[in-house]
Amino acid sequence: MGVYQGDGYGVWCSGQPGAPVHALLYDQGRGYGAWIGAGTPHCQCPWRLGYHHQSVPGCHGRIRHHAGGAVTDILLVDDEQALLKILARTLERAGYAVACAGSVETALAQAAAQSFDMVITDLKLVHDDDGLKVAQGVRALQSNIGVLIVTAYASVPSAVEAMRVGVDDYLMKPVETQELLLRISSILERRQLKREVQTLRSRLRADKKTAVIGEETGLSGIFASLDRVALSDLPVLVQGESGTGKELVARAIHDRSNRQGRSFIAVNCAAMSEQLLESELFGHVQGAFTGADRSRRGLFEEAHKGTLFLDEIGDISPGLQVRLLRVLQEQEIRPVGANVGRKVDVRIIAATHRDLATLVREGVFRDDLYFRLNVLPLTVPPLRNRRDDIPELTAYFVERYCAKAGRPVPHITLDALRKLGQGQWPGNVRELRNVIERSLTLAGNTEVLDADDIRLDQGAGDSGPPLFSQMKDLVSLEELERQYLAYVLERTQGNQAKAAEILQVGKNTVWRRVRDSKTS
Numbered sequence: 347m348g349v350y351q352g353d354g355y356g357v358w359c360s361g362q363p364g365a366p367v368h369a370l371l372y373d374q375g376r377g378y379g380a381w382i383g384a385g386t387p388h389c390q391c392p393w394r395l396g397y398h399h400q401s402v403p404g405c406h407g408r409i410r411h412h413a414g415g416a417v418t419d420i421l422l423v424d425d426e427q428a429l430l431k432i433l434a435r436t437l438e439r440a441g442y443a444v445a446c447a448g449s450v451e452t453a454l455a456q457a458a459a460q461s462f463d464m465v466i467t468d469l470k471l472v473h474d475d476d477g478l479k480v481a482q483g484v485r486a487l488q489s490n491i492g493v494l495i496v497t498a499y500a501s502v503p504s505a506v507e508a509m510r511v512g513v514d515d516y517l518m519k520p521v522e523t524q525e526l527l528l529r530i531s532s533i534l535e536r537r538q539l540k541r542e543v544q545t546l547r548s549r550l551r552a553d554k555k556t557a558v559i560g561e562e563t564g565l566s567g568i569f570a571s572l573d574r575v576a577l578s579d580l581p582v583l584v585q586g587e588s589g590t591g592k593e594l595v596a597r598a599i600h601d602r603s604n605r606q607g608r609s610f611i612a613v614n615c616a617a618m619s620e621q622l623l624e625s626e627l628f629g630h631v632q633g634a635f636t637g638a639d640r641s642r643r644g645l646f647e648e649a650h651k652g653t654l655f656l657d658e659i660g661d662i663s664p665g666l667q668v669r670l671l672r673v674l675q676e677q678e679i680r681p682v683g684a685n686v687g688r689k690v691d692v693r694i695i696a697a698t699h700r701d702l703a704t705l706v707r708e709g710v711f712r713d714d715l716y717f718r719l720n721v722l723p724l725t726v727p728p729l730r731n732r733r734d735d736i737p738e739l740t741a742y743f744v745e746r747y748c749a750k751a752g753r754p755v756p757h758i759t760l761d762a763l764r765k766l767g768q769g770q771w772p773g774n775v776r777e778l779r780n781v782i783e784r785s786l787t788l789a790g791n792t793e794v795l796d797a798d799d800i801r802l803d804q805g806a807g808d809s810g811p812p813l814f815s816q817m818k819d820l821v822s823l824e825e826l827e828r829q830y831l832a833y834v835l836e837r838t839q840g841n842q843a844k845a846a847e848i849l850q851v852g853k854n855t856v857w858r859r860v861r862d863s864k865t866s
């Protein structure tokens with residue numbers, strides 16, 4: 347008896363290598379299984395060399411036996427059972443592992459439960475354009491999947507529509523075997539190249555430490571002009587709602603500029619008092635004010651030859667606005683208490699979630715500083731206006747979280763993505779990241795992240811536990827800890843070991859807190 351695991355399926359086999367077997371196909375993600383009878387033709391034990399696979403009628407999965415190497419998985423969708431069988435056999439003989447589906451729903455359920463390299467679908471199932479629905483659905487689930495549409499109708503939908511839903515190629519019925527195999531291998535080859543490009547790109551991104559998701563989609567408007575912006579040395583003003591990624595865009599500009607390799611220093615202008623911010627930015631000389639017992643270099647000097655990112659620029663005081671204007675005009679700073687200025691070569695990227703033009707009209711922000719800063723304006727759109735980025739951002743945050751936590755990356759279902767895609771995201775990408783991290787924490791070591799596991803903030807349309815923004819009364823940290831521990835214990839059915847794992851504290855700590863809360 348042995349176990350073979352792959353793609354979330356486990357196959358229990360009995361018998362000797364090479365001999366016909368009893369097998370139990372068990373889908374770990376969904377927690378169901380089906381017995382496959384003894385002596386099923388072609389079904390051999392996994393330790394035998396070579397690939398043997400078989401579609402299992404009536405079961406959302408299939409046995410796949412192999413020893414080493416990668417099998418190419420194809421999902422075949424057609425409502426004509428006879429044709430489905432013939433095509434499946436043809437592809438299996440050519441060495442592909444095939445799973446079959448007879449409807450849009452079954453196809454999407456299969457694609458949600460398992461990853462495929464390619465889907466081949468008939469265009470007309472129940473409705474004329476069902477094939478396009480399959481194409482669109484599987485692409486949403488598995489962005490790298492190849493899509494081939496087979497159709498008996500001359501009325502192929504327009505190429506534009508097909509491109510939109512991500513179809514790679516068309517084939518007219520009757521299907522000719524050689525032609526079919528040729529198209530499949532050319533699609534797979536193209537997909538493989540795309541994957542390699544993506545891998546190289548993400549490696550490059552990782553090297554630069556600035557992964558910006560949506561460069562080619564939701565943020566393409568910004569990124570189209572980013573290289574030009576990066577190569578000039580003029581100030582940049584990045585506007586956009588909180589959490590949209592303004593700092594990330596600023597870093598991307600720095601990374602693409604000639605200053606790359608020099609310091610990128612970010613300062614949140616709203617987080618400090620006027621006096622502190624002034625001394626942080628410009629530095630001070632010894633004795634400049636009470637407590638200044640030593641001279642200190644400011645961030646402008648620290649960022650010499652590099653980039654200074656001034657976040658929340660709309661919040662700086664009128665006095666600091668004047669000083670900043672002078673730096674922009676003269677490229678010179680004067681530390682607090684100093685008599686002479688010092689030359690600095692710093693590129694300024696400023697950002698704000700407020701509408702600076704309105705602040706200028708209201709007389710809160712100096713117009714001369716506004717015009718100096720607003721030479722190269724960029725606006726980062728809110729997440730709700732670029733929902734197409736949500737699946738990729740989700741995958742990125744899931745992978746990042748799991749890599750950090752040393753956990754396997756779960757499969758994200760179409761329903762989960764749909765739920766995320768429907769949120770309003772007032773906190774933008776930061777809120778999405780928090781939701782993903784919270785959902786993964788609460789879901790534990792799961793192989794599948796489904797819609798029920800997605801814990802949206804209440805503002806984003808969920809009925810989950812009240813979060814900070816919904817709290818009527820603010821409570822102490824101790825009280826918050828107590829409530830959260832109680833909530834985690836409730837979710838883990840009182841399992842203290844599991845709760846400790848989620849909270850990343852020792853089991854004794856959980857035990858002690860539970861004991862203390864009972865006695866207090």
Ligand SMILES: Nc1ncnc2c1ncn2[C@@H]1O[C@H](COP(=O)(O)OP(=O)(O)OP(=O)(O)O)[C@@H](O)[C@H]1O
Pocket residue numbers: 557558559560586587588589590591592593594595657698699739742775776779
């Ligand atoms: N396009 C993106 N790709 C990957 N991560 C992103 C993207 N946009 C934002 N993030 C992540 O979301 C979080 C918030 O982004 P960031 O701090 O850049 O937003 P911001 O607009 O500067 O926010 P604030 O106005 O509150 O300062 C960060 O963790 C950032 O890495």
